[in-house]
Amino acid sequence: MTTMAVKPSVPVGGRVSKKKTSPGGIGRYLLVRFLLIFPTIFILVSMVFWLMRTTGDPITAAAGGRLGADQLAERIHAAGYDRPIFVQYIEYLGQVFTGNFGTTISTNRPVSEILVTYGTATAELVFYALLVAFIVGIPLGMVAAYWRDKAPDAFLRVFAILCYATPVFFAGLLLKLIFAVWLKVLPVSGRATTSSELEMGFLPNKTGIYTIDALQTGDPAVFRDVLSHAVLPALALGLLTAGVFLRLVRTNVIGTLGTDYVDAARSRGVNEFRLVSKHAYRPALIPIITVIGLQIALLLGGAVLTETTFEWKGLGFILIEFIKARDFVAVQGIVALLAVIVALSNFIVDIIAALIDPRVRY
Amino acid sequence: MTTLNPEATHATKAPLWTRLPVVHQLRQSIGLQRGMLVVGLVITGIFILTAIFAPLLAPYGYSQLRDDSGPFGAQQAPGGEHLLGTTVGGYDVLSRVIWGSQTAITVMVVAVLLSIFAGVALGLVSGYFGGWLDRVLVVVCDAVYAFPALLLAIVMGIVISGGRSDLFGGILAAAISITVVFIPQYFRVIRAETVRIKAEAYVESARVLGASNGRIMFRHVLRNATRTLPLIFTLNASEALLTLAGLGFIGFGIEPSSAAEWGYDLNKSLSDVSSGIWWTSLFPGLAIVLVVLGITLVGESLNDLADPRLRSRRAPGETAGVVAATSVVPGGTLAAGPGGIDGLEADVPAFNPHPNDDPFEAK
Numbered sequence: 001m002t003t004m005a006v007k008p009s010v011p012v013g014g015r016v017s018k019k020k021t022s023p024g025g026i027g028r029y030l031l032v033r034f035l036l037i038f039p040t041i042f043i044l045v046s047m048v049f050w051l052m053r054t055t056g057d058p059i060t061a062a063a064g065g066r067l068g069a070d071q072l073a074e075r076i077h078a079a080g081y082d083r084p085i086f087v088q089y090i091e092y093l094g095q096v097f098t099g100n101f102g103t104t105i106s107t108n109r110p111v112s113e114i115l116v117t118y119g120t121a122t123a124e125l126v127f128y129a130l131l132v133a134f135i136v137g138i139p140l141g142m143v144a145a146y147w148r149d150k151a152p153d154a155f156l157r158v159f160a161i162l163c164y165a166t167p168v169f170f171a172g173l174l175l176k177l178i179f180a181v182w183l184k185v186l187p188v189s190g191r192a193t194t195s196s197e198l199e200m201g202f203l204p205n206k207t208g209i210y211t212i213d214a215l216q217t218g219d220p221a222v223f224r225d226v227l228s229h230a231v232l233p234a235l236a237l238g239l240l241t242a243g244v245f246l247r248l249v250r251t252n253v254i255g256t257l258g259t260d261y262v263d264a265a266r267s268r269g270v271n272e273f274r275l276v277s278k279h280a281y282r283p284a285l286i287p288i289i290t291v292i293g294l295q296i297a298l299l300l301g302g303a304v305l306t307e308t309t310f311e312w313k314g315l316g317f318i319l320i321e322f323i324k325a326r327d328f329v330a331v332q333g334i335v336a337l338l339a340v341i342v343a344l345s346n347f348i349v350d351i352i353a354a355l356i357d358p359r360v361r362y
Numbered sequence: 363m364t365t366l367n368p369e370a371t372h373a374t375k376a377p378l379w380t381r382l383p384v385v386h387q388l389r390q391s392i393g394l395q396r397g398m399l400v401v402g403l404v405i406t407g408i409f410i411l412t413a414i415f416a417p418l419l420a421p422y423g424y425s426q427l428r429d430d431s432g433p434f435g436a437q438q439a440p441g442g443e444h445l446l447g448t449t450v451g452g453y454d455v456l457s458r459v460i461w462g463s464q465t466a467i468t469v470m471v472v473a474v475l476l477s478i479f480a481g482v483a484l485g486l487v488s489g490y491f492g493g494w495l496d497r498v499l500v501v502v503c504d505a506v507y508a509f510p511a512l513l514l515a516i517v518m519g520i521v522i523s524g525g526r527s528d529l530f531g532g533i534l535a536a537a538i539s540i541t542v543v544f545i546p547q548y549f550r551v552i553r554a555e556t557v558r559i560k561a562e563a564y565v566e567s568a569r570v571l572g573a574s575n576g577r578i579m580f581r582h583v584l585r586n587a588t589r590t591l592p593l594i595f596t597l598n599a600s601e602a603l604l605t606l607a608g609l610g611f612i613g614f615g616i617e618p619s620s621a622a623e624w625g626y627d628l629n630k631s632l633s634d635v636s637s638g639i640w641w642t643s644l645f646p647g648l649a650i651v652l653v654v655l656g657i658t659l660v661g662e663s664l665n666d667l668a669d670p671r672l673r674s675r676r677a678p679g680e681t682a683g684v685v686a687a688t689s690v691v692p693g694g695t696l697a698a699g700p701g702g703i704d705g706l707e708a709d710v711p712a713f714n715p716h717p718n719d720d721p722f723e724a725k
């Protein structure tokens with residue numbers, strides 16, 4: 001911590017110094033951060049396992065009441081759920097390590113297959129939502145900071161709080177009601193119309209990410225269809241994060257607007273727009289990048305609700321289906337995967353933050 | 363508070379009511395910030411009153427399907443006997459919205475109180491004793507903190523209620539699920555404060571005098587570490603409501619026969635929206651938005667007022683004393699009491715005997 005913080009000679013880009021790493025340099029920081037992923041994932045996966053298992057074995061949960069006691073015991077034995085719980089735990093950890101999350105009870109499909117099929121849909125939704133959040137949140141935050149305590153600021157702050165205060169599913173329902181039901185300009189739900197899905201189904205190398213698949217078909221109608229389906233879910237989920245970005249940008253730009261170098265730039269005759277959008281905004285970006293890590297967790301949680309609202313067939317949508325079917329093997333797998341994604345994205349965000357700002361590395 | 367002679371400080375203190383947490387900030391605030399705080403307080407007040415007087419305000423019971431003139435009927439448009447219409451299940455929307463405030467406030471209070479107790483106890487012990495227990499707790503809490511809150515609440519919901527929403531368990535299950543999500547937040551705040559306060563001179567002197575660990579923890583450390591809690595409290599109360607609604611929306615709700623819950627009602631209205639029925643979703647949703655908005659406005663304003671960089675300033679002359687007193691640095695803390703406000707007023711008079719009658723205000 002001390003060596004890096006004191007050395008001001010490290011370039012802001014940081015990439016040059018990466019190769020000739022000194023102890024306490026960025027190389028060591030990366031390594032420590034990387035190693036920290038494992039206990040985090042381990043704790044989350046273990047927590048999910050033990051919590052879920054306190055409710056009993058998954059087969060009784062899924063099929064209890066429908067099967068006789070003998071049949072039930074037989075199936076529990078076949079699946080190995082009658083062995084000591086600790087043995088099962090070790091086995092589960094081994095499975096997770098190799099990317100095997102077991103087989104669902106209700107549909108008898110490998111959980112990892114479900115994760116791939118539906119995970120791409122969630123990734124697409126989260127990407128669009130982040131896009132909305134950036135496009136809406138960052139410029140508005142700068143506007144609010146520039147007119148601090150004036151009418152635009154008051155309006156935008158209330159807007160930001162409203163973004164936070166509106167549950168994503170209620171925002172989704174309202175958007176649906178206005179744009180899909182009353183104005184009839186956008187589709188009500190789903191990821192694409194059946195005809196588009198059929199057309200994309202014939203592609204030789206499908207990605208599962210509809211935007212890319214639609215481009216592959218080369219049919220503008222399919223592409224337009226896919227995009228129009230994404231607008232409302234992305235708005236509902238993105239506005240939630242847009243409010244957070246708006247507030248962060250506002251607070252940080254206010255902080256940097258008061259600094260000497262902004263005054264210096266102003267005295268040199270830099271115009272006000274450039275002053276806010278370049279000089280004050282750049283340093284304010286660092287806290288935003290560090291917060292994106294936490295936003296990923298929020299977005300994934302929100303994605304569960306958004307997907308349910310719009311029948312967007314992603315991980316959240318299927319998670320709820322499995323919860324309804326009381327298929328806890330699948331639930332455990334999905335939750336574990338999401339935990340891994342969160343841990344990894346936190347790691348990536350930490351790395352980016354360290355590359356941008358040398359003070360972060362300790 | 364702990365180290366100052368109470369007699370001496372009381373002589374210079376402002377009247378008691380101005381030192382109460384919210385009242386103090388209300389007097390401190392100006393302009394837009396005061397406006398936001400007042401609006402937030404009014405909305406929150408209406409919400410609390412609605413919850414208390416729900417039995418008087420609601421025209422029907424939350425699980426009532428019929429009155430003397432027969433069944434209500436499903437999806438009746440607003441107007442007439444049912445001011446806000448009826449739901450797909452045949453409940454009166456207005457009554458459900460009003461009764462829902464009771465469920466919301468119960469879950470919020472239970473969840474936040476439980477997590478404060480658990481989080482504060484863990485943070486205090488962890489920060490005070492340090493060692494391996496501290497390290498393990500920090501890593502675990504960081505992991506839980508990084509976890510999507512709603513997913514964790516879902517897992518807890520499955521654990522507590524086994525995925526079913528039974529009669530009484532619903533409220534408790536929701537509250538405990540939310541509690542688990544919030545514990546790391548309180549833990550982190552209290553632990554950080556404890557580690558800092560542990561090094562203060564007055565803790566050293568207490569130890570030299572032979573005070574037990576328990577006494578130091580509760581009398582010296584805890585009372586000085588809790589100044590930020592009211593802020594987290596308000597911010598978390600709104601998050602608790604959002605989590606409750608989220609749980610209700612995905613089917614961990616409380617059955618309509620046992621209580622009214624807005625998230626559950628929104629879930630049931632999902633199919634209504636496609637057929638253009640707006641009243642079943644609009645009103646419960648608005649209720650959530652308004653309550654979260656009100657509480658968040660209060661929390662945000664308190665937060666801004668506690669942060670000298672964000673506080674709108676009345677005039678330069680006044681801030682000197684107030685900044686020194688409110689910033690979370692050693693010095694202010696020595697005198698700060700449980701609400702984090704005692705010490706503030708105590709040293710303000712040295713600069714300005716009447717903080718709100720500022721001589722510079724005239725310009």
